[in-house]
Amino acid sequence: MEKILVIDDDKLVRKVFKLTLSKEGYDVLEAEDGRQGLQLIKTENPDLVLTDFQMPGINGLEVIAEITRLKLNIPVIMLTGYGDVSLTIKSIQKGAFEFLEKPTKPEVLKSTVRKALDSAQTSRNLPEVITSEEEADKELDNNFLVGRTPRMKEIFKNIGMISMNKVNVLIEGETGTGKELIARLVHFSGITRDKPLVVVNCSALTETLLESELFGHVKGSFTDSIRDKKGKFELAGDGTIFLDEISEISLNTQVKLLRVI
Amino acid sequence: MSSKNFSGFPDLPDLTFLREMLGNDEESLKEVVSIFLEDGPPMVKSLEESVRLKDYDMIKRTSHTLITELSTVGITSVVPDLKRMNKSAKDMTDIEEVMQRITDVVDKSVLFFKSMM
Numbered sequence: 001m002e003k004i005l006v007i008d009d010d011k012l013v014r015k016v017f018k019l020t021l022s023k024e025g026y027d028v029l030e031a032e033d034g035r036q037g038l039q040l041i042k043t044e045n046p047d048l049v050l051t052d053f054q055m056p057g058i059n060g061l062e063v064i065a066e067i068t069r070l071k072l073n074i075p076v077i078m079l080t081g082y083g084d085v086s087l088t089i090k091s092i093q094k095g096a097f098e099f100l101e102k103p104t105k106p107e108v109l110k111s112t113v114r115k116a117l118d119s120a121q122t123s124r125n126l127p128e129v130i131t132s133e134e135e136a137d138k139e140l141d142n143n144f145l146v147g148r149t150p151r152m153k154e155i156f157k158n159i160g161m162i163s164m165n166k167v168n169v170l171i172e173g174e175t176g177t178g179k180e181l182i183a184r185l186v187h188f189s190g191i192t193r194d195k196p197l198v199v200v201n202c203s204a205l206t207e208t209l210l211e212s213e214l215f216g217h218v219k220g221s222f223t224d225s226i227r228d229k230k231g232k233f234e235l236a237g238d239g240t241i242f243l244d245e246i247s248e249i250s251l252n253t254q255v256k257l258l259r260v261i
Numbered sequence: 262m263s264s265k266n267f268s269g270f271p272d273l274p275d276l277t278f279l280r281e282m283l284g285n286d287e288e289s290l291k292e293v294v295s296i297f298l299e300d301g302p303p304m305v306k307s308l309e310e311s312v313r314l315k316d317y318d319m320i321k322r323t324s325h326t327l328i329t330e331l332s333t334v335g336i337t338s339v340v341p342d343l344k345r346m347n348k349s350a351k352d353m354t355d356i357e358e359v360m361q362r363i364t365d366v367v368d369k370s371v372l373f374f375k376s377m378m
Contacts, residue, residue: 012296012330019289020282054325082328083347102329106282 001027002117003044007037007063008052008079013102017050017109024110034058038066041074048116049076050100053091064094075116079104092206119204155182163190168261180244187240195239198232203245207253215256233260272366273373274335294374297334304330305367312350312360320350336370339363 004026006017011032018028029044031037033055041049041063049067053060064076075097082101091099097116100109162169163186171179187197205213216231232241243249249257276290283289304327311319324347332340342359350356 010326010329011300012293012333015293015296016279016282016333019286019292020284023284023286081325082344083325103278103282103333 001025002048003027003029003046004048004050004113005029005031005037005040005044005046006050007031007034007055007060008050009033009055010052013052013079016103020106020109021113024113026113034060034063037063041067041072042070045072046074047120048113049074050079050113051076052079052081054081061091061094064091064096068095073120075120077112077116092208095209097204098206115203119201159185159189162186163192166191180242183240183242187242192238192240196236197239198236198241199244200232200241201244203248207250210249211253211256214253215260272338272369274370275337276335278335279333291378294334294377297330298371298374298378301327301330301334301367302371305364308346309360309364312356317350321347324350331367334370334374336366339366 002025004021006014006021006028007030008014008017009032014030014032018030021028029040029046031040034051035058037049037051038058040046049063051060051063058066060078064078067074067076076095078091078096078099080091080099080101097119098112100112159182169183169186171182173179184197187193200210200213202210212229212231214231214233216229216234218228279290279293283293304323308320308323308327310316311323324343328340328343328347331337331343339362342363345353346356346359353359
């Protein structure tokens with residue numbers, strides 16, 4: 001059962017979230033302030049944290065900062081009240097997965113929670129950067145494609161051709177058809193196999209964060225950018241960058257992406 | 262008992278949102294309402310006191326919490342008043358009047374909620 005921690009100093013809010021999410025089959029833990037929340041994060045290892053913004057003592061931003069500092073891969077949804085707009089922006093910059101204004105509509109709450117949990121699961125399952133030859137062989141063994149139909153043979157041929165060239169590849173297909181497997185095969189089969197493969201789940205990040213992830217930033221370029229950060233493009237170097245769920249990115253980011261690819 | 266039984270009293274709580282949130286589970290609804298009965302009225306009292314003392318920081322903080330609380334339990338008619346208080350209590354010439362309206366509506370809602378329990 002997936003575990004969700006709700007941190008809020010308002011008992012009524014905690015109760016409503018707990019009852020609503022429990023009915024969806026989640027195991028819901030409660031904390032009445034940031035300090036208690038951080039303790040539960042360490043002892044209970046929740047899959048998702050919903051935290052209020054304004055709390056006495058440790059606030060929501062500090063909760064996110066601590067989760068980041070401990071390198072815990074736990075998505076955080078920030079709960080905001082009336083008039084918290086500027087703080088909301090700050091929370092996204094700090095790494096919150098999403099923010100929800102209280103009171104939250106049930107369907108919005110449920111879908112946001114699901115999306116956050118799925119995104120975290122996806123990123124946990126995918127190694128971000130793979131470089132060595134040995135790892136490449138292992139990946140090829142693990143990511144085999146089966147199929148003897150003429151259409152599958154056509155796909156194998158295409159992979160063979162593409163993987164020997166430096167080209168941009170758009171992989172289309174419905175959910176579950178194996179787009180990611182194809183991407184990995186393209187990378188590990190050809191000229192990029194001993195170079196890094198960098199995976200970015202575009203739907204798991206907000207617009208600002210995605211841009212920062214892709215292109216990096218230098219220290220001081222925005223509030224809280226305390227050190228230089230290499231972008232995924234730079235990390236990929238001569239290898240491959242796989243932009244998962246690319247259809248989810250904003251028009252604004254698409255324009256910037258076009259200048260690179 | 263449903264809030265719809267009290268038609269003609271527009272200031273009474275509308276529990277549609279809460280019911281939807283809790284999947285129409287009456288037991289869960291009562292659990293939430295009992296928390297409001299415990300915490301809501303003292304919070305309103307605290308706001309009254311802050312208004313009396315012209316403690317604008319406290320007015321801002323308490324009104325902020327009450328906006329969420331009252332919206333959740335469907336006491337929405339005074340939420341615009343609380344938003345005004347939260348934003349510009351200092352400039353409100355009618356703040357006592359507004360506070361009285363909030364108190365009246367919450368008192369009436371408390372009676373309504375108690376009749377449900």
